[in-house]
Amino acid sequence: xxxxxxxxxxxxxxxxxxxxxxxxxxxxxxxxxxxxxxxxxxxxxxxxxxxxxxxxxxxxxxxxxxxxxxxxxxxxxxxxxxxxxxxxxxxxxxxxxxxxxxxxxxxxxxxxxxxxxxxxxxxxxxxxxxxxxxxxxxxxxxxxxxxxxxxxxxxxxxxxxxxxxxxxxxxxxxxxxxxxxxxxxxxxxxxxxxxxxxxxxxxxxxxxxxxxxxxxxxxxxxxxxxxxxxxxxxxxxxxxxxxxxxxxxxxxxxxxxxxxxxxxxxxxxxxxxxxxxxxxxxxxxxxxxxxxxxxxxxxxxxxxxxxxxxxxxxxxxxxxxxxxxxxxxxxxxxxxxxxxxxxxxxxxxxxxxxxxxxxxxxxxxxxxxxxxxxxxxxxxxxxxxxxxxxxxxxxxxxxxxx
Amino acid sequence: xxxxxxxxxxxxxxxxxxxxxxxxxxxxxxxxxxxxxxxxxxxxxxxxxxxxxxxxxxxxxxxxxxxxxxxxxxxxxxxxxxxxxxxxxxxxxxxxxxxxxxxxxxxxxxxxxxxxxxxxxxxxxxxxxxxxxxxxxxxxxxxxxxxxxxxxxxxxxxxxxxxxxxxxxxxxxxxxxxxxxxxxxxxxxxxx
Numbered sequence: 001x002x003x004x005x006x007x008x009x010x011x012x013x014x015x016x017x018x019x020x021x022x023x024x025x026x027x028x029x030x031x032x033x034x035x036x037x038x039x040x041x042x043x044x045x046x047x048x049x050x051x052x053x054x055x056x057x058x059x060x061x062x063x064x065x066x067x068x069x070x071x072x073x074x075x076x077x078x079x080x081x082x083x084x085x086x087x088x089x090x091x092x093x094x095x096x097x098x099x100x101x102x103x104x105x106x107x108x109x110x111x112x113x114x115x116x117x118x119x120x121x122x123x124x125x126x127x128x129x130x131x132x133x134x135x136x137x138x139x140x141x142x143x144x145x146x147x148x149x150x151x152x153x154x155x156x157x158x159x160x161x162x163x164x165x166x167x168x169x170x171x172x173x174x175x176x177x178x179x180x181x182x183x184x185x186x187x188x189x190x191x192x193x194x195x196x197x198x199x200x201x202x203x204x205x206x207x208x209x210x211x212x213x214x215x216x217x218x219x220x221x222x223x224x225x226x227x228x229x230x231x232x233x234x235x236x237x238x239x240x241x242x243x244x245x246x247x248x249x250x251x252x253x254x255x256x257x258x259x260x261x262x263x264x265x266x267x268x269x270x271x272x273x274x275x276x277x278x279x280x281x282x283x284x285x286x287x288x289x290x291x292x293x294x295x296x297x298x299x300x301x302x303x304x305x306x307x308x309x310x311x312x313x314x315x316x317x318x319x320x321x322x323x324x325x326x327x328x329x330x331x332x333x334x335x336x337x338x339x340x341x342x343x344x345x346x347x348x349x350x351x352x353x354x355x356x357x358x359x360x361x362x363x364x365x366x367x368x369x370x371x372x373x374x375x376x377x378x379x380x381x382x383x384x385x386x387x388x389x390x391x392x393x394x395x396x397x398x399x400x401x402x
Numbered sequence: 403x404x405x406x407x408x409x410x411x412x413x414x415x416x417x418x419x420x421x422x423x424x425x426x427x428x429x430x431x432x433x434x435x436x437x438x439x440x441x442x443x444x445x446x447x448x449x450x451x452x453x454x455x456x457x458x459x460x461x462x463x464x465x466x467x468x469x470x471x472x473x474x475x476x477x478x479x480x481x482x483x484x485x486x487x488x489x490x491x492x493x494x495x496x497x498x499x500x501x502x503x504x505x506x507x508x509x510x511x512x513x514x515x516x517x518x519x520x521x522x523x524x525x526x527x528x529x530x531x532x533x534x535x536x537x538x539x540x541x542x543x544x545x546x547x548x549x550x551x552x553x554x555x556x557x558x559x560x561x562x563x564x565x566x567x568x569x570x571x572x573x574x575x576x577x578x579x580x581x582x583x584x585x586x587x588x589x590x591x592x593x594x
Contacts, residue, residue, distance in 0.1 A: 040458040043464050053493065
């Protein structure tokens with residue numbers, strides 16, 4: 001008898017792992033019958049999770065923490081036993097703005113482009129028409145990464161520029177209509193804007209933080225307690241899906257699956273670009289490869305590092321202009337559950353980091369680290385400004401940020 | 403009480419609105435346009451906002467409620483813990499509701515209950531419509547298949563139908579499925 005699990009998702013390329021776990025039979029092989037429910041807003045994905053329409057969900061990582069801490073609704077503890085991927089988002093601007101930051105068809109340098117953007121932001125603010133950025137949700141990595149970049153370049157979010165929420169399917173429309181000057185969104189929506197000539201990709205979020213946590217598998221803490229075995233089975237199925245996803249041999253096939261109407265209902269050509277880390281930045285230009293644009297598997301990318309949850313918490317506090325509350329910090333850290341990931345994969349060939357937390361942004365080059373099964377090579381995990389996040393001192397980190 | 407119904411489906415918004423119109427001292431505003439949604443809501447200055455769960459603009463609206471100072475009165479999702487059951491029912495029906503702070507539960511409940519009922523009624527209507535459409539399509543396929551059999555094998559109409567029914571029974575499938583297979587095969591063989 002297989003157990004049924006229902007997983008909610010938004011039609012984005014990084015919903016790939018649950019979809020592929022179902023389509024390639026990885027879930028079934030773990031004794032799970034996986035049902036997927038597509039929605040059009042994070043609010044609805046969250047409602048279904050909280051009111052039992054779904055057991056788990058594809059979710060922007062900060063939303064899992066915000067829900068646990070009771071931001072916007074009564075607190076409901078969520079758990080994250082698996083990270084669905086790192087990065088995979090980009091900053092796409094209206095062509096006229098993009099061209100002040102970079103040559104069409106070339107990715108910008110985050111520092112130089114930030115300096116140029118600062119000038120534009122100043123001009124626009126003085127003209128009484130401040131630059132407007134669209135992000136997909138206030139509790140999203142998109143919002144935090146964009147703000148991290150802007151602030152690091154001397155542009156004050158909410159003061160020098162406006163940041164508002166735009167639903168992903170409307171991002172290209174919003175750029176075209178001039179409702180926003182730039183968007184920070186996941187795929188395929190940057191590529192859709194590029195295809196329509198509504199925008200040009202200027203920066204990838206991987207350039208802001210090379211190993212930034214993005215979507216997670218979230219569930220109610222109570223469900224994790226009650227259905228621990230099923231959750232661990234799902235973690236194993238998702239790891240297999242991740243391994244399959246990054247293999248170039250499967251890119252065409254997986255792009256075709258994700259493009260289907262019940263999933264992304266999109267263009268397989270655009271989806272394949274994201275999967276293969278090769279994006280068209282400006283209409284009529286060349287495809288530009290950027291390794292690690294999406295980061296779904298290598299370097300134990302799916303391992304829920306407690307330090308990632310803590311970094312997200314510092315950013316939440318940062319933009320709420322609040323202070324670190326040690327009880328909240330403890331709850332936020334507790335959302336990420338490396339213990340569940342480990343117990344699901346113990347005895348497998350997957351590398352299991354020995355530590356549960358790490359100093360983020362500290363690796364400039366390739367580093368070999370110990371795991372429970374030998375060693376693993378990690379590449380750069382730097383922030384664009386060289387910042388280092390030590391989870392041992394959240395308040396100190398926050399105080400040093402601009 | 404000012405109630406805003408945000409729904410990109412104009413027909414559903416009409417069904418909901420019709421139900422709520424029966425309530426005393428309620429003013430209804432239907433918003434079906436996505437563009438300038440937030441500005442429109444600010445203009446309406448509602449006490450209650452009802453929005454379908456499938457609306458991609460939910461996150462936009464929630465953001466607005468959470469951070470905007472444009473609204474004189476803060477709006478929150480209807481999350482009074484004691485009314486968890488009511489929220490569950492509205493999520494089941496596919497409607498989310500946002501209520502201005504401080505509005506008494508006894509004033510909200512009848513509106514929510516009614517909205518849930520109307521949403522459910524609309525879902526039933528749609529299911530009926532889909533079924534009716536499906537039946538129509540099936541009947542058309544059967545008629546076409548009969549004609550193909552009559553032309554190609556010289557059957558009379560009752561014979562053609564009997565042939566379809568016999569094949570369906572033998573294969574344990576529905577007559578409409580066999581009819582569709584006949585039509586598809588005929589098209590592949592160059593028929594029209």
